[in-house]
Amino acid sequence: MQNRRDFLKNAGALALGGLALPHLSQAAELVGLSAPKPIGIQLFTLFRPMNEDPKGTLEKVAAVGYKEIESAFSTRGGYYGYKPKEFKALVEDLGMTWRAHHAGGAPFRRPSPPPGAAPAGASTPGPAAPAGAPAAGANAPAGTNQQRPMNMPPMLNLRDNYQQLVDEAAEAGLSYLVCASTPVATLDEINNSIEVFQKTGEAAKKAGIGFAYHNHATEFDPVESAGGKTPYELILSQTDKDLVKMELDLAWATKAGKDPVELFKQQQGRFPLWHVKDIRQDLKTITEVGTGVVDFKRIFAAADIAGMKYFFVEQDMAPQPIENITTSYQNLRKVVV
Template identity: 35%
Template sequence: MKRREFIRLGAGAMASLPLMHLPSALAGHNQNKRPYKQLGVQLYTIREQLAVDYKVPLKTIASLGYKDLEFAGYFEHKPAEIKRYMDDLGLVSNSTHVRLPALQNDFDSILETAHTMGQTYIVLPWLEEKDRDSLDDYKKHAELLNKRGEQAKSAGFQMAYHNHDFEFIPLDGQLPYDLLLERTDKELVKMQLDLYWAIKANKDPVQYFKKAPGRFPLCHIKDRAADGSITTVGKGSIDFDALFKYADLAGLQHFYVEHDDTDQPFQSLRSSYNYLYR
């Protein structure tokens, strides 16, 4: 269904998606309640569409009002070509996700691509099960993050780490997430808090904002359905307004909407945008 939706949108996306909720119409919205000046999209949401082509999906995202794209690979498209097209659409990319093997073995290339794309944040988004068996594994990851964080900072970039729920499962009496916070330098390694995954693990994001103020310049926004699964923002139980009251304390600057698994990603993104700017 995702592929069919992509083809349908390719033929008429601009005409079919209403544009009444764009930022230009929102000059008076409550900045205290909604601290985001603009919203972004984690492009994993539309990975199947991007695997076919990038122009129609990115044009559609721009038409919905989103401005900031967080990449999770380039699907064999050339980053420089994507960047030129983004410039034409008025889109920016402040962040990219890179997997552990690339972080370990190809960091120079990562920095080069980030420079091409105009990105600041380089985020480790996921650990394979074999890479998170023990606290010693996490200690090694913290060491690597510090090393890459220092290299990134010297080149004008910033390392960060993105969580799922497994970091909140105790290992030998300690939460791996807490270990990462403690063993990484707060200036070299920031955290991208995925609000859904933290809450799914029964953790309160606000407590982490208080525990490590200023450490969370990025977040992922997705909602939690009654059965615990991911759903479109506004369709679930997460009180985003309550969380975002602590945006300044957290240091939040970049807000990325994401839906990991939906047959209608563009409709989900539109609905999420409208909810967050309601």
């Protein structure tokens, strides 16, 4: 299983339980109880089905009970082959709300080829897959060396296209534009990212939307050229807290040995978005919400301290997408009543 950041690096650059929920919600309102909190989903969880059949996949997502959508990269280009307003209409027609979109911060440098590999410019199976896309051959049967060329659409990133991405997010009526991942291995990369975040945050504020940064585990690793400081602490301390918010990925923070609640306390109100993701005891395997080690009940109890507004279930390229997101939804519903 590869996560989004792995793709960025390698690329170089229904459920029956959900059907009763409307009735339960109406009954709760009749007796004066508040409706359940809307549960969102990051569509990277359903990467392949969203690229194969966006509308049909969204219909299944809605049938499970999900109400909020965060979009990601699509091999169809644009927003799963749609323009911003078209995708917004599709989501809303299914009774959901499109809240946020993920975009890359800056292209990752292409990894150096191993000794004996073909030199740069040599014949390859096809163009490198951009951010969020599976590498060529990712769909090949196990045990084969089959490689499939992928004709990828142009990839926008915040370093080069922040204004266009902000404008499109505003056109779609989104609440947030989010940086999905960006190079932070050196102090220069961190500083460049901070500059991009500040510019994007300023543009987003002018457009009436928010901007946030989504972490992986590597942001919590000390960087030698930064004097041993971590990218995460530098981003937090050197960006305007009103312009650059954080989307905390609960599983990656847990993998890095960080307590999400303590992070919330250190930067109160700066975490309006969460990725509700679980990880197994090995701290390597991403799994369905409620089947790993993340203490969601304790974390959700600190939602006010975090300033949380929206949260999205994510299981990076889930192996059995609809089954997996159904399990996550049903388990999470027990926490966010």
